[in-house]
Amino acid sequence: MLYEKDRPLRLGSRAIDILHALLERAGETVTKEQLIARAWPNTVVEEGNLRVHVAALRKMLGERHIENVAGRGYCFITPVVRSETAPGDPATGTAAADAGAGLMTARTVYLPQSDGLPPSATRIFGRGQAVAVLERQLSERRFITIVGTGGMGKTTAALAAAERMQSHWRQGTVFVDLASLTRADQVPQALAAALVMERPASMDASAIVAALCSHHLLLILDSCEHLLEAVSVLAEQILHGAPGVRLLATSREPLRAEGEWVHRLPALELPPEPAPDAAPLTMAQAMAYASVQLFVERVQAGAAGLPLGEGDVPQIADICRRLDGIPLAIELAAARVELLGVRGLVARLDDCCYLLKGGRRTAKIRHRTLEATLDWSYALLAESERSMLHRLSVFRRRFSLEEALAIGADGRRGLEEAMDALSSLVNKSMLATVADTGAARYRMLETTRSYAAAKLAESGEHDAIMARYAALSGLEA
Known part of the structure; x- marks a missing residue:
């Protein structure tokens, strides 16, 4: 039955069948062949019959709800609320009240905004290979996190890969910027708003997952590093409850969620150090x-x-x-x-x-x-991690695990804490690992080292750490 408020609307059975098909896939294009098969099963009819019934629907509902997709079919473009409680009998006068009760537990079928991606104002340099790898990974896996230090271009790479894969997802791509959020409970609200759901502030994760359960799209969760636990929980719920959704996250450290594959974004390719006898680069x-x-x-x-x-x-x-x-x-x-x-x-x-x-x-x-980029990362560090970062800034070169502990640990009792801090700095992209030997070696990016050296100077332990470094260098000599 179809009601406008409490007034029943009279439609023929063919038109009702067509409307059902459009509502079941609201926001998607339903082809003419699919609509004809639904309304006239086992019958051969002309396409003109379909046009007549769609015209009747538009006249009854208003022109703005059903869009003609040239050469393909039709799409119901207005957001639809599905109520778990059926409306009451309009003859009894309880329809409005019952419908209202149903809306309290409603799920919204959303329509993503245009192509779902913010526009890019500049050209992208040196990311062709990374984007190609991301495309391949997204076609094979459901959950990828792009990890790298601040300013490395994680968002840029994610958007480039998503743009090239737009045609892979029936409902396109939805981009959610989490950077401005300050509390875990804001994460579902931000996602609901990006999904154009009604009353996003009242939506929780279970309602969002229920709405996504039949959808096929790419969801980009950008800047997750300050809300890792909340994003991880939501990501796992989506993976389990919405099989047609793929996730692409960006973060300065892995989310460590079930099903996550980590893609560490490298720096842009650099010209080599000049050899003493080589001609200078042109x-x-x-x-x-x-x-x-x-x-x-x-x-x-x-x-x-x-x-x-x-x-x-x-x-x-x-x-x-x-x-x-x-x-x-x-x-x-x-x-x-x-x-x-x-x-x-x-x-x-x-x-x-x-x-x-x-x-x-x-x-x-x-x-x-x-x-500001480094401040953002620094604010997310624990006190032990900050102390380790300050101390390691004395290394202007690559250094070993043993050297890092000699500088960063406070005696034998501090070794375990120093190991944990070192591991965390690597995970959070504040330290880079170097694969030039069989043993673990590390380096701090020069921009990060300069920032950490300034923090060391402010910490009050600059002279003591420099003395440790001098003693370490003396042992090496």
Whole structure:
């Protein structure tokens, strides 16, 4: 039965069958062949019959609800609420009350916003291979987390992979930015809002999963690192209750949830260190590296007309290497070239955080400066992890596990805590592992090291840690 408030609407059985088919797949395109098979089973009819009944539905319901998808079929485009409680008998006058009671336990079938992805305003450099790997992983696995340090371009890579795979999902892609959330209970609300569900503030995880159970889409959960437990629980519920949904998360550390596969996003490719007897790189050779491409484009975009010649190539390559190929750091450095010049920028790179403060006003707050990006990561560390990070900043080179513990642990009793802190810093992308020998070795990105060294100077234990480092170096000698 079909009611408008408490007034029954009269429709023929064919039109009702067509409406059922459209409502069951609200937000999806239902083909003409599928609608004809539903309304006229085992009967051969002309397509014109379908058009007549759809026209009758539009006249009864209003034109805005059913959209014609040219050459394919029709789509019911208005959000639909499914009530678990059937309306009462309108003749008794209880229909409105009963319908209202049903809505209290309703599930909303949503319609994602357009293609579900925020637009990209700039070109993407050096992520072709990573995006191709993500495409392959998403086609084989249901839950991928892109992990990397702040400013590495995790969101950019996720959006690029999603854009290339839009046609894989019947309901497209839904993007959920979690960065601005401060409490775990806000996570389901943010997801419900992104899914265009009615009354998102009242939605819990079970209601969302119930609404998603028959949908086929890619869900991007962006910036999860400060809400790991809440996002992990929600992700597992979606994986179990909505088999057609695939998850792509971005985080500075893995979620450690059931079914998760971790994709660590590497830095942009860097030009090699110059060999003593090798000819210097030409501009054409340097531009083969994604980090240099990004730096040059951002310089030209921010300082139109500023010439970059062959004489600048060694300095540009050095800047990219010292910034560890981190896209955000390179963009922020390029923005300073108009003021300082390429050589002046190189001379001031030792104080990375002071130098790299001038980001885009429209960027997310944590990405406006390199210091803000590092502040965001630092705020998520436990006190023992912060202490270990400060202390390890004395290493300007790669270091071993034994060296890290010699500097970071407070005697034998502190070894276990220091090991835990070291492991956590690796998981949270504050330390990088180096696979150049059989034994575990680590390095701190230069931008992170500069930031941590400033924190060490403020901590009151700078001299004591430097004495440990000097003693360690003396033993090596």
